[in-house]
Amino acid sequence: MDFKFLSKLPVPRSLLGRMLLLTLLAILLAQTLSSAIWLSQLRTTQLVGLVNSARSMAHSMNATVTYLRSLPLAYRPLVLDQMRSMGGTRFVVSLNDKPLVMDVLPTTQRKQAVLEAVDQVLRQSLGADVDLSVKFVSPQDLRIFNAGLKLDELPRSWAHFALTLEPVDPPVLVTQIQMAPGEWLYIASLLPQPYTSLEEEGLPALQLWFIVLSSLFLLMFIGLLVHWQSRPLKRLARVARDMSLGEDEVQPVEVGGGSEVVEVGRAFNTMRARISRYLTERGQLFSAISHDLRTPITRLRLRVELLDDEQLQYKFGRDLDELEMLVKGALQCVKDTDIHENIEPVDVNGLLDCLIEPYVLPHGNGRVTLHGRAASAYPGKPLALRRCMGNLIDNALKYGTNAHLRIDDNKQAFVLTVDDEGPGVPQQRLEQVFEPHFRLAGQQQGYGLGLGIARSIAHSHGGEVSLQNLRAGGLRVTLYLPRNVD
Structure with a gap:
């Protein structure tokens, strides 16, 4: 069925x-x-x-x-x-x-x-x-x-x-x-009472009142029970949302409710402590890696300069350039997706104006156009959002010559669409381009991290970045950021 x-x-x-x-x-x-x-x-x-x-x-x-x-x-x-x-x-x-x-x-x-x-x-x-x-x-x-x-x-x-x-x-x-x-x-x-009328009576009024009143009382008590049991879940959802948005001081969730809900609260608190510890250790680890790798790479470059064999010198220099690019790419990926940033109201209009200012001419012409305005500030991470939107605009200009931006803002979500005039992306590659270091044929610029970083930042805000090829040619990148994350 x-x-x-x-x-x-x-x-x-x-x-x-x-x-x-x-x-x-x-x-x-x-x-x-x-x-x-x-x-x-x-x-x-x-x-x-x-x-x-x-x-x-x-x-x-x-x-x-x-x-x-x-x-x-x-x-x-x-x-x-x-x-x-x-x-x-x-x-x-x-x-x-x-x-x-x-x-x-x-x-x-x-x-x-x-x-x-x-x-x-x-x-x-x-x-x-x-x-x-x-x-x-x-x-x-x-x-x-x-x-x-x-x-x-x-x-x-x-x-x-x-x-x-x-x-x-x-x-x-x-x-x-x-x-x-x-x-x-x-x-x-006449037939004697109570069979005088000979009609088959329906449910008596007393029985109907009993059904109605018992149903109302049962619904009322179940409503109170569910409301009482769902309050710990609402607290858990609020703490999980703050944690996913990168709040620095996320307090442990208050444990309460039924035994199953108590177990969920305790498990979440354990997970929160482990994630916090992991993020701290990760930051320390990559800071140490950044510090430790710069010195030997610089020392190797100096030694390469002392080599007499130019061909060997060229090969060593190329390997060091590749090693340095990989290190910088990894460090940039970690840096740009770092969630350790306070949530605060972000002036999205001012942020986009700063990003597109170098590409807009005084009379309104240029490589970037912007339509629409945000109705109000968006509660998010300022630097992360700047990196996210900047990466989308840079990609559009890098591979599509011009970028056309449109803002659709309401009480539910802030949506930014970026259309370019490039060749687009093959349909089967629309998801693959978000992977680190992935480039399409003929694309050799950068580290291949821009779209992946943008999507990671959107995910940290409860949003999404999606791609769509336009019928007239070009690629549309849509950044969706919900205003109320539940």
Whole structure:
């Protein structure tokens, strides 16, 4: 199954937001499943209770039929009239000379179960061949007596108290049984509570409130827990950011939170101490190398000058030049990517103006053009940024004759693009040119470190340097520096 569509959904970026979203989805899924199971069991239980109530009602109807059959034919109408005069019973009973025709309500599962239960009990008691009909009728379509009178046309004491239940308008169960030729017993009644309406109810309001309140409380407590556990991670991220930007005094992260977070904090503090010690030792090492190598190289040059063989002198001099170039290149690489520099607001506009001033003529023409301005100072390392941007401009002028600079600055990032008019870089070499001492064919100037140093400085600021060949010819170098490093 392909789940790629999930990546397009709006998912929160924070740990708290994602935990709350996952918790909410889990709660909704669990509550939906549990509510569906509970509602299914409830409806099954209600259906069983409804069928039992219908059977009990059918036995009462059978008792009524048995009682009327025991009376002489002439006494039956008198007894029914006396019952109506006394206020009636739970049934509305009458004797008709034919079955009354009424509009029947559509059958549902519950109605069908009631009809089958009543029909089964009556046929078991009265005989399987008895002529009877059982159906549900709307109170508005109900007809009573031979004249087919409506419910509203009768005195309220005769039938209203037995067949109406305001404000509910429940269906009426009408049973008609043939007592003798030309004599039909008519029995109308409502089902007892709580099955009067026969409708399948959804989740009760109390159950819905329970689901909502329990979900809210669970989300609140999980939110507090995640917020409490994520504070040490935020402190760790802040210290890691300061360390990556080269802050001189990076304090150890305060250890706290769960056991896993505590272990991460301790490991980070150990790593911070080792990196700090390594950087210090590295600086001391290269300072010593620089000092130690200059003296023997100079001494060797003096001795080479004393040689009588010019050819041998030339070979030694060439080897010493190559050795000196390698030493200077290595020292320059370490020096230009050194992260030991304080972070402070850098006037990028002033910095670029100084870098391009030698190439801009008074009237605006020259080898370098600049479009756009930085909206505000950028928090970074001044000398490192100067080296980074200077290397990009120098490369554009060295290999592309002219350089066209553009600044795009907003609250999220500072972006500098440098376009040149050179031959560009083969597509398969776009990443390789960042490697130290790498040169394309025909390029023999410098140490081959400029782009690598620029990318290293960008990385130390949380940014990136990327290359792109232009369709019209030339190379575009993009320096991306985020303003908010998280």
